[in-house]
Amino acid sequence: MNQGRHDPHDHPHDDRHSEISQSAHPGYFDVMETAVRELLVEKRLIGPGEIRRQIEVLDSRTPALGSKVVARAWVDPGFRARLLANGRSACEELGISFYDDTQLIVLENTDKVHNLIVCTLCSCYPRPVLGLPPDWYKLKPYRARAVSEPRAVLAEFGTVIPADVEILVSDSTAMVRYLVLPKRPEGTREYTEEQLAGLVTRDAMIGVAVIDVETSGVPQ
Amino acid sequence: MQNESRATAKATPGPVAALGEEPVFRAGDAVRILTRSPIGHYRVPTYVRGKKGRVEAVIQPAGIDNEEEAYGRNAGSKLHYYRIAIPMTEIWSDYSGSPLDALRIEVFESWLERS
């Protein structure tokens, strides 16, 4: 009954689940999902291909899109200005659609400000540009603590922000999603836009990491 | 006829916005988040209730009250959300980070008062 279950608390880096789901009967909730979906299709409330199509949409949204947006902002000041003025329309310029009716505010990290994003009430996340959030983003420790002790949370990610840099925590609650525009690292003047995009990590766009050219492995 | 239309043009005050159409607060306004406790569904977390902050931006477009949307209201009257800036030290009396640190959170118009 419980084979489909995955509790990230119990198995932090467990990859057995694909094996389990190949060899066992579907779990209780897996069966429930199939049953609900089939009933809705039978009642013609949703179309038979809609779920498959939306899975394709979800699969097409990964942090690589966000990296592309960040790299473009680093090399094109006009785009950067449009991105900071209206995150959604600037992403749409790059062909990234906002299928979930959200707005996007892009938060720029500078020498004086470091941004961090969280959703304390659920799991709001800039899905159109980053895809689905990691488990830790949806779990209690991050959601509870990011707003009350952001520096301690950042330290647990190995990120230490100097005391004279202001930390701004944006808690998503309604129609706005956030994307952090990380600082362009030193020593990347000669990089192409594509090489720059290769430096940008998902965690840096959430704000729990900074980009370090030393550890990124992109050749100069 | 000509005189009448000229008189009308002079007297017309311009388009009048419907109630709720124009944001009540502007960037820079000092505000306080209200302290009520709705049950069932809300999107104003407990930890910011009663806290004082400043409007950083009006969020566009206006939206439906999400406390009502949660019970199936998908259309109808809308108000604005605002991006509110609140110092961490205003929220947490024992805040241990830098006094510069701050929160940004979206709050629906019906949850705000001038402070």
Next chain:
Amino acid sequence: MNDSEHLTRRLPNDIGGLPAERIQRTEHDLEPWEKRCHALADVLDFHKIINTEEKRRGVEALGAEMVGKLTYYERWITAFANILFQKGILTPRELARKMDEVEARSVSNPP
């Protein structure tokens, strides 16, 4: 505030600022049914059969124990079933029968 009042006033998802453990940097690739469940949520919202806010409310209404013990998509699909019953779109009986049918099909046709 007494304990029972607190359970009504503070929703189980309203956890900002509460004491909590260290961050465990857990991640997993979604199982196929979890991804289908996410896509189902999006499609239900597109059609306003269950909008996003109704989905959140439905999860909160499961109560603290289920919010704490079910996994993320287990909460979603359970909430969807409850909301579809409340709206008269599905009945408990037809979901139970359909689940039996899906289960029987997977037994006779293992993956």
